[in-house]
Amino acid sequence: MIANTNKELKLIEKAAYDFSRKELWPEREENDKFPFGPFFDASLKKAYDLDFFHSILPETYGGIGQGISTLCVILENICREDSSLGGIIFTNSAAYEILIESGSEEILKKLTESADQVNKFLIAFPVFSDPSQVRHMLKATKGNDGYELSGSMEYLVLGSIANQAIVPARIQGTDSYSFFLVDLKGKGVKVSSPIHSLGLHSCPAVDLTLSNTPGKLLGQEGQGQTYFKKMVDRLSVAAASMATGIMKGSFKEAMDYTKERSQGGRKIINWSEVKLMLANMSIKIKNAEMSVAKACQALDTKESGWKECSRAAALLTQETACDITTDGIQVMGGVGFMKDFGQEKRFRDAKHIQAVFGITPVKKIKHFEELL
Amino acid sequence: MVTRKEIKALTEREPRFDDMTSSVRAVGNQPKWITNEIREVMAIARKFTDEVVRPYVLELDLELTKNPAYLPWEFIKKANEWGLYTLFVPKMFGGQGYNLSCCGVFFEELGSACLAMANLVGVHYLGYTMLTASWNVRMLNKISLDIVDGQKKGEPCLLTLAMTEPDAGTDSQNLEMMDTGNLRCHAKKVDGGYILNGTKIFISCGHLSQWHIVHAYTDLKRASDNTVMIAVRTGTKGFSFGKKEKKMGQQGCPASELIFSDCFVPDENVCLDNRDAIRLKRNIAGTNEQIFAYIWGASRMGVGSFGTAAARNAYEEALKFASENELDGQLLINHEWCQCMLAEMYRNVAVSRATYLEATQANAMHGLWKPMNRKSLYYITKFTPARLMEKLVGWVAEKPIATTIFRKLCLDGQTEEEIDRIDGWGSIAKITGTDAGNKNCQIALEIMGQAGLRHSNRAEKILRDAKLLQIYEGTNQVNRVNVFKRLIKRSSSQAEAFSQNNI
């Protein structure tokens, strides 16, 4: 829907969906076994080579320059079949947004120019929390050679696959936090094994411990929350597009199944209770699509109120996705609950994604307070 | 103010007094001692969850994530040692004889620690319920003795209920849908028994169980009045286990495929077939329908208690999190929105519990455990020395007259209104509890954010476990149709449920 009138976006949409169906879908169950099975390195590399990771970047840094819509189109279509890859692209995009918002041009240049491999390009980021709500934060101290970071932080997404991370830390003596870039292969860095979690199994998060680890300050001291909020305003719609993709995938699998499965002497799609459930799903999904499309347009044209559009789209679609994926299992009965079908993973992934950027009710209240 | 005649007429109007008041009417009708038993059973369950279940919750789930083929033999051995598989087996059959009105509370306790382990105990009683619904005293005695023996020897003897087939889930559980469906588990009558051919799927605890209470059909095109309820022992020639499902939740409890291939089962293992059914008051399909209602009335009450358990477990995790974590300089528990969310969760638990307790009383007054809950029988069995009773029952159980009497009393004695009530309330308890369970899990994860995503923090597992509750024992949608069928349809003379005429 985002791509409706834009030829270029249509091509990207097709490429992303093809990738999703042909590359991700067949291996979905295997890939979801991580960290108790192998990581899908090959698929990640292919996605990287297809430039799915660069969409958020300005053209000067090798990006596509199509604005947020491109990212949303990619994420939506990837997440129809496997949100883990979506989660990786999303997290990485959030980190790059922080670089952009903090005006870290040199770092951007360096990272984009030298990144011949995906790990070199990827930046880990704690995308499931709002740093201003984290109680125990990393501490940064300024020495002669710049800043050093110590302490621990939880749930650093991509921490086991990216070469570097952007982490929030409090500079001693200041109230607000700042963002730092750290080399995950560098001094004093300890990374836990991937954390076994509800969903997005192949978008691994780790706990991080730093001990006098050099960190490069991004932007200005104490301005972390400013950059974070700007990033959230822009990327919320991207989170919404992930949720929309999951819903679409869930709906399609459910619908296909109900056309095949018979109970009570007819295809179950012909029981009006099943039909009504599918109808409700389709209505909610269409509304989610419209919401995301509108938010993309508002954001790309910097229409007034675009921030509100972006955040509202996320809060609504993330919640809807939890309902839809619940019904997506339900209309399939017992098989919907089994790992050899796609629905149970979508159900977990949808709930997982709802936690992007923090606790849901708090996100809602903060959103509302911005409007006051 | 009102005459007797008026009272009768006015209270028999919809909604009917009797459908509204099982708990109220149970006061005075049910043996008082049951309350003590419920308290005791709750304590047993709490001790068991403290010592066995809680320390093992995450480990068992993780084990299955890593190795889906794993079978939790150790756990069921432990549960067996604790006597959990004979707890609700009547004393007259050698069990501990705790009253069935305790079941809901018992399973809420177990389930609120771990639904998978609760199921590893609960499914056994699901099989036992199906067996009991046939009121075949000889079979009840025979299988109960096996269970008791299994406890003594330290070799768990569990039961399953086996109805679902690859092409017939809902169809296998609703009489109206059986004949237009694709039931394939065939029972061919031969000299001295039946030969079974076909497959059952999703059978909880299959791989771990010794006895399987199976529905098979002598005429696949007219299964509704050609059903055979038959008990098959693990190890019987021609019976094997197939696939074990890879589930999202309740991973610790296997869902198994049972394969019958020219499997001969002797007549002595038949719990109920048309040779018996024809002797009863109702026509054969009517009796089969009644058996379903007996099973579902009791077992869906149980799933309602599982749902309540999930709701409670999620609530407890959320409460703990909110009590320990700060936001904007204040504990979450002191944010008003959070208090209201916790209150909503608490309400969900309370309402679900009240509903399964109401269904419990419906069963006690009108359903599966009505005979044992008659004051006379209750106190006789309670206070007669077990040895004496076993001897007496052992002798009587072998006589066909025992089964005849029980069937006359329980099957022929049950009215249509009672059947509607227990089955209708079973569905209400199931839908209410399991929807509440899922709702609370969703809310808990919303309150916990990132922390809720971690396996080690337990909340995400409760969500994965709880989703299954809306599916098994009939999907909640199908249970809604069942509420319509049992409690609403009669209000309109033209209404039909599960009918080919419905669209």
Ligand SMILES: Cc1cc2nc3c(=O)[nH]c(=O)nc-3n(C[C@H](O)[C@H](O)[C@H](O)COP(=O)(O)OP(=O)(O)OC[C@H]3O[C@@H](n4cnc5c(N)ncnc54)[C@H](O)[C@@H]3O)c2cc1C
């Ligand atoms: C883990 C697990 C354990 C289980 N354990 C057992 C067990 O121990 N023993 C046993 O016998 N079974 C067991 N079951 C089977 C369970 O009871 C069935 O899965 C359930 O009844 C649904 O059947 P189905 O999966 O075939 O779905 P289907 O019957 O194929 O239903 C698919 C969808 O169609 C809908 N539908 C079907 N018919 C109608 C209708 N007439 N009107 C409206 N909607 C309709 C359903 O609501 C559902 O949404 C288990 C299932 C699972 C998943």
